[in-house]
Amino acid sequence: IKRIIANIKSHLRDFNIEGLGDDAAIIDMGREYIVATADLLRQTSHFPEPMTHEQMGWKSVTVNVSDLAAMGAKPLGFLLSMGLPAHMKVEEFDELLKGVLKACEHYKIPLIGGDTKEADEIILAGTAIGITLKENVLLKSGSREGDLIGVTGQLGLAAAGMKILFSRIEEVPIADTSRVMDHALKPRARLKESLIIAKSHLVNAATDITDGLVSELNELIKASPKTIGIRLYEDKLPIPQEVEEIAKFIKEDPLELGLYYGEDFELLFTLPPENVTPLRAQLDFHIIGEVTTTGTIEIVDKEGRTYTLPVKGYEHLRG
Numbered sequence: 001i002k003r004i005i006a007n008i009k010s011h012l013r014d015f016n017i018e019g020l021g022d023d024a025a026i027i028d029m030g031r032e033y034i035v036a037t038a039d040l041l042r043q044t045s046h047f048p049e050p051m052t053h054e055q056m057g058w059k060s061v062t063v064n065v066s067d068l069a070a071m072g073a074k075p076l077g078f079l080l081s082m083g084l085p086a087h088m089k090v091e092e093f094d095e096l097l098k099g100v101l102k103a104c105e106h107y108k109i110p111l112i113g114g115d116t117k118e119a120d121e122i123i124l125a126g127t128a129i130g131i132t133l134k135e136n137v138l139l140k141s142g143s144r145e146g147d148l149i150g151v152t153g154q155l156g157l158a159a160a161g162m163k164i165l166f167s168r169i170e171e172v173p174i175a176d177t178s179r180v181m182d183h184a185l186k187p188r189a190r191l192k193e194s195l196i197i198a199k200s201h202l203v204n205a206a207t208d209i210t211d212g213l214v215s216e217l218n219e220l221i222k223a224s225p226k227t228i229g230i231r232l233y234e235d236k237l238p239i240p241q242e243v244e245e246i247a248k249f250i251k252e253d254p255l256e257l258g259l260y261y262g263e264d265f266e267l268l269f270t271l272p273p274e275n276v277t278p279l280r281a282q283l284d285f286h287i288i289g290e291v292t293t294t295g296t297i298e299i300v301d302k303e304g305r306t307y308t309l310p311v312k313g314y315e316h317l318r319g
Helices: 002-008 053-071 090-107 157-167 178-185 191-200 213-223 241-249 254-260 273-280
Strands: 025-028 032-042 074-084 111-118 123-133 148-151 205-208 229-233 267-271 286-292 297-300 306-308
Touching: 032 053, 053 074, 053 090, 053 123, 053 191, 053 205, 074 090, 090 111, 148 273, 157 178, 157 241, 157 254, 178 241, 191 267, 191 273, 205 213, 213 229, 213 254, 213 267, 213 297, 241 254, 267 273
Parallel strands: 074 111, 229 297
Antiparallel strands: 025 032, 032 123, 074 123, 148 267, 148 286, 205 267, 229 286, 297 306
16 A cells, blocks of 8 residues: 555646545545545455355445545445356345445445456455535544544454454354444444534544554554654453453453454544543544654553554555
């Protein structure tokens, strides 16, 4: 991704295109921005075996709408190009399309085009287009020293579900796995929340958590024109009990699931301390840390000890 961005910077100088390195491109249309994003999903990488074709279709829309949400954009249209194996049954294709259309109806984004080709596995390449007033756009680059860090929901649910699914574990000894499975198999973009945040003008920077919390926090650091850092507090991270129980069963650290796995599709943002109360009057969210000037990402554990966190997460084109 870094190599692509470095190569196209000069190419875009003569066009009204901004947002390079952000969650989506923004096209200057006067008082508004057109927001455009694309995301590609492969069956072997993104769809665990128990995932139905309908759920695959749903996810292909959600991952793209989540990028619009990260920018504070209202959806305008969705295009989907599909690579489909020759042995795919008509009934499976119908289920796939059903999932796409259900998600489009859920997010109020019309399916307006696409393409189909034969492929060795199911490949879904979506493109979502949105629009926002310039003053409402959410970018990664605005975090300031002293900002607090907010997240719209709990962390690690999708990670726990995906671990179970990809490991093909048939039974997990906890009372209820429905939430982790729902987050893994039918993720939901935080579109409603993003539009509230964008119109509030209370937030300095925002992104969505797709590649892991630490990875996305590092994106906020890199996007800032000033040297900033992040300090998280372990006891403030909203990692739910079922994630703790599943992590114990599969012998993994629940903190790792919350910090590094991704697929949560929650919104991550920074805001001045005085804006927390007015924003909380409009939506629920968790404060998990603060913006510093260290240039690194630190975490204060439950015993009060401070550690520097390594930056890792999902990286495209890395084996």
